[in-house]
Amino acid sequence: MSCLVVTPGEPAGIGPDVLLALAASGFSAPLVAIADIQLLRERAQTLKVPVTCVDVSEADLENTQVKPAELRVLHTPLIESVRAGELNAANAPYVIKTLDKAIALCLHGKASGLVTGPVHKGIINDSGLAFTGHTEYLRDQSQTQEVVMMLATEGLRVALVTTHLPLKDVSEAITQDKIIRVTRILHTALQREFGCVAPRILVTGLNPHAGEDGHLGREEIDTIKPALAALNAEGIPTRGPLPADTLFQPHYLDKADAVLAMYHDQGLPVLKYKGFGNAVNITLGLPFIRTSVDHGTALDLAGSGKADTGSMLVALNTAWEMAKHKENYHA
Structure with missing residues (x-):
C-alpha cells in the first residue's frame, strides 16, 4: 500500500x-x-x-x-x-x-x-x-458529483444529509432523491472503507419527535419515509425516521454502524460533546x-x-x- x-x-x-x-x-x-x-x-x-x-x-x-x-x-x-x-x-x-x-x-x-x-x-x-x-x-x-460529510469518534459515526445551510433552508434541501443519494454513498463507504458487511444505519427525523405523525410537520411522512422505503427495496436497510432527541443513546447506538442526521446542528453537537479533540471529519464519496x-x-x-x-x-x-x-x- x-x-x-x-x-x-x-x-x-x-x-x-x-x-x-x-x-x-x-x-x-x-x-x-x-x-x-x-x-x-x-x-x-x-x-x-x-x-x-x-x-x-x-x-x-x-x-x-x-x-x-x-x-x-x-x-x-x-x-x-x-x-x-x-x-x-x-x-x-x-x-x-x-x-x-x-x-x-x-x-x-x-x-x-x-x-x-x-x-x-x-x-x-x-x-x-x-x-x-x-x-x-x-x-x-x-x-x-456528490460527497457526504461524516464525523466520527469512538463509538459513534454521524453523517449528514445537509451541511452548511441556514436552518430556514434545510427543509427545502431535504428531498427523497437527496436522502437516497447520500445513504447510498454512506452505505458503500461503510462496507468498503470500514469493514461493515451489512451496515446498520439509523436515520433521524427532521422535526421534533420525528413529526408526531404529521402534527409537527410532514417531512417525515412525505419525504423521509418514502426515501427509506425505496432504499430498503434496493437492498439498503435503514431504521427511521427516529426522533433525534432520543436516538443518541446506547439502546439504539449499540446496534448501529452510523447515524444519518438531516442537518449539521442536529447530529454534530452530540458527536462533538462525546469526542471533541478525539474526533475526525471524513469526506465520503x-x-x-x-x-x-x-x-x-x-x-x-x-x-x-x-x-x-x-x-x-x-x-x-x-x-x-x-x-x-x-x-x-x-x-
Whole structure:
C-alpha cells in the first residue's frame, strides 16, 4: 500500500505543530507531509521537538518508511516567511498548492489517502481566491458529483444529509432523491472503507419527535419515509425516521454502524460533546480517502507547544484503517 499524504494547512496555525509532535512520538502509518520543509524545521526548533525533517521526492512515496522522530516532507515552498499565530494572505496560494499536490497524488494512486490539517478560509478568500472549504474544494477538483460529510469518534459515526445551510433552508434541501443519494454513498463507504458487511444505519427525523405523525410537520411522512422505503427495496436497510432527541443513546447506538442526521446542528453537537479533540471529519464519496481534524487553526496556540494532537492522531489512524479496508475489499 502507498503512504498517506498530509497537508498541515494554515502555516501560521497549529497544523504544523501537531504533525511535528506526533512525528516525535512516532506514527503507526507511513506518511509524507506536503509542506515547506523550512517552515517545519523552524517550528520544530521553536517547539523544541526532536524531529528530523527529510526532503523526499514523489518517487520516494512508494518506499516510505516509518522511522521514529522523522518526518518525510515533499517540499512545497512558502511564498513569504511565516510567524506562528500571524496570518498572511500572501501564503494562501501556498495552502492551495499543497492541496492540489495531494489531490493529484491520490488520484494517480501514489498515495493511499489524504489527511488535512486546518485551514483559515477567511484569509484564503481575503487573498482573492474563492474557497468555501476543504470538502467542496476536494469535490470540485476531483470532479466528484456528490460527497457526504461524516464525523466520527469512538463509538459513534454521524453523517449528514445537509451541511452548511441556514436552518430556514434545510427543509427545502431535504428531498427523497437527496436522502437516497447520500445513504447510498454512506452505505458503500461503510462496507468498503470500514469493514461493515451489512451496515446498520439509523436515520433521524427532521422535526421534533420525528413529526408526531404529521402534527409537527410532514417531512417525515412525505419525504423521509418514502426515501427509506425505496432504499430498503434496493437492498439498503435503514431504521427511521427516529426522533433525534432520543436516538443518541446506547439502546439504539449499540446496534448501529452510523447515524444519518438531516442537518449539521442536529447530529454534530452530540458527536462533538462525546469526542471533541478525539474526533475526525471524513469526506465520503471521493475517489480517494480523506480525513481531517475536527478543530480550527487555533492561532493563539501556534508555536506554544500547547496544541492537542488528539484529533490529528485520530485522523491519521482512521485514514490508514480505511485504506487497509479499501485495499482488501471485494464487492
